[in-house]
Amino acid sequence: MKPPIRIAVTGATGQITYSLLFRIAAGDMLGYDQPVILQLYDITEAQHVFKGTVMELNDCAFPLLKQIITTDNLEIAFGDADIALLVGARPRGENMERKDLLAANGSIFIQQGKMLNAVAKKNIKILVVGNPANTNAWIALKNAPDLDPRNFSSMLRLDHNRALSQVAQKVNAPVSEVKRIIVWGNHSSTQFPDLSHALVKDQKALSLINDPNWIEGSFIPTIQDRGAAIIKARQGKSSAASAANAIINHMQDWIFGTKENDWVSMGVISTGCYDIPSGLFYGFPVTCSNGQYKIVEGLEINPSNYKRMQKSYQELITEQGMIQ
Ligand code: NAX
Numbered sequence: 001m002k003p004p005i006r007i008a009v010t011g012a013t014g015q016i017t018y019s020l021l022f023r024i025a026a027g028d029m030l031g032y033d034q035p036v037i038l039q040l041y042d043i044t045e046a047q048h049v050f051k052g053t054v055m056e057l058n059d060c061a062f063p064l065l066k067q068i069i070t071t072d073n074l075e076i077a078f079g080d081a082d083i084a085l086l087v088g089a090r091p092r093g094e095n096m097e098r099k100d101l102l103a104a105n106g107s108i109f110i111q112q113g114k115m116l117n118a119v120a121k122k123n124i125k126i127l128v129v130g131n132p133a134n135t136n137a138w139i140a141l142k143n144a145p146d147l148d149p150r151n152f153s154s155m156l157r158l159d160h161n162r163a164l165s166q167v168a169q170k171v172n173a174p175v176s177e178v179k180r181i182i183v184w185g186n187h188s189s190t191q192f193p194d195l196s197h198a199l200v201k202d203q204k205a206l207s208l209i210n211d212p213n214w215i216e217g218s219f220i221p222t223i224q225d226r227g228a229a230i231i232k233a234r235q236g237k238s239s240a241a242s243a244a245n246a247i248i249n250h251m252q253d254w255i256f257g258t259k260e261n262d263w264v265s266m267g268v269i270s271t272g273c274y275d276i277p278s279g280l281f282y283g284f285p286v287t288c289s290n291g292q293y294k295i296v297e298g299l300e301i302n303p304s305n306y307k308r309m310q311k312s313y314q315e316l317i318t319e320q321g322m323i324q
Contacts, residue, residue: 004035004066008081008120010112011088011130012040012070013049015237019244020085025057025065029248030255037067041077042088074115081120085247086112086140089130099322102132106323109136113143122147125291127250128154129243133187134267134281135319141269141281150292153254154267156191156283158239158246159183162226163193166219167200171208177201182285182299183223183265184274185312186319191283192308193223197299257289263296264288273297274309280316 007024009017017040023029024036038057040050050070057068071077078084090104109128116126124147128137137154141147160183168175179199184192195215198205209215222229230239253264263285270276273295274284285296301309 002034004037005030005082006037006039006080006121008039008041008077008084010041010077010084010086013042013046013053014087015240016087016129016243016247018053019241020087020247021053021057022060023244023248025060025062027062027064029251032064035064035066037069038065039069039071039077039079039081041071041074044072047072074112075119078112078115078118078120081116081124083251084116084120084124084126085129085251086126086136087129087247089136102135102319102322105130105132105136106139109139110143113140116140117144117146120147124151125251125254126152127247127254128152128267128281129247131187132319134283134316135323137267137281138279138320139323149269152269152281153250153293154187154281155243155246155250156183156187156265156267157250158243159187159191159193159223159226159283160265161242161246161249163195163219163223166222167195167198167205167209170211170214170219171200171205173200178205179259179262180285181205181265182263183283184309185283186316187267187283188312188315189224190308190312190315191224192305192312193220194305195219196302196305197285254288254293255291258287262287266293268293268295271295274299274301275306276309276313280313280320282313282316 054068092101133154137152141149141152163181164175164178167178181198182194195205200208265283266286267281267283270278270280270282272278276282286293
């Protein structure tokens with residue numbers, strides 16, 4: 001049997017992680033022959049919630065689950081971790097302005113970046129999910145000088161999957177036949193879901209759809225505002241199972257590679273391509289192989305799409321400014 005992989009998860013008593021932990025322990029993320037150790041972190045006030053989750057994990061009798069650690073100590077949670085899924089974040093409270101939320105999360109991700117730097121494996125793969133995910137990833141990276149920036153990522157995969165599903169429904173094709181969708185930018189309503197390069201069964205999606213009004217009036221706003229629509233439909237609860245599924249998809253593709261002739265959207269450190277200046281986390285199309293991602297470069301971008309991409313970049317710069 002392979003040696004176990006240590007997976008640190010923060011916000012591990014929250015609703016996303018309640019959907020996530022059982023799938024990881026079942027083998028959905030790292031394969032059905034890969035033992036895992038779960039290193040679960042949450043704040044002190046939430047520790048009592050772990051009891052039931054641990055009882056249920058045990059009651060599943062997962063053969064791959066070798067150990068469960070629960071803690072409010074980041075050093076224990078991140079110690080020797082191979083993977084860190086940073087899901088926990090401070091939710092927006094009443095009367096809290098966006099800049100207060102950014103500041104509160106800023107201090108969380110400073111501590112987490114420092115501790116990852118100090119005690120995690122040097123080749124750790126980190127996915128930031130807690131919002132504002134792109135900016136939180138940037139803060140964690142800034143505080144982890146000994147880790148490779150390419151080991152950090154932020155989650156755009158839920159937006160990507162939402163876009164795949166909307167297109168598949170529109171053209172009445174299986175989701176597996178929809179390829180090369182891109183979600184550019186920030187995980188926020190400025191993100192730009194782009195079908196310019198998308199294919200359905202190797203035909204151009206735009207020609208098959210042949211309905212610019214649907215793209216502008218329905219597709220783009222549906223993806224941009226889907227989070228809010230889910231909260232409304234679930235009477236106050238935000239996306240949970242679909243977010244957990246996106247985490248699994250993101251990590252699987254990063255570790256095991258993307259499908260041939262396809263790419264996925266990942267928040268990764270910008271390198272200057274597509275005129276997005278280097279140094280912030282931005283959603284790009286990437287391919288992955290051998291555990292490494294590569295930004296798909298050189299795609300043609302028309303002027304109106306360029307503007308949308310810049311708008312999301314500007315929002316990220318504003319977020320960084322508020323943190324600083
Ligand atoms: P919950 O409110 O259910 O859970 C949040 C967890 O974070 C709780 O367990 C809480 O104790 C913990 N937490 C609070 N303060 C903390 C701190 N100082 N340090 C560490 N953990 C702390 O939220 P849930 O629905 O699970 O969502 C978690 C995060 O994911 C939120 O920030 C949410 O906005 C974000 N999302 C990001 C998505 C993405 O695509 N990037 C999509 C889904 C989700 O909305």
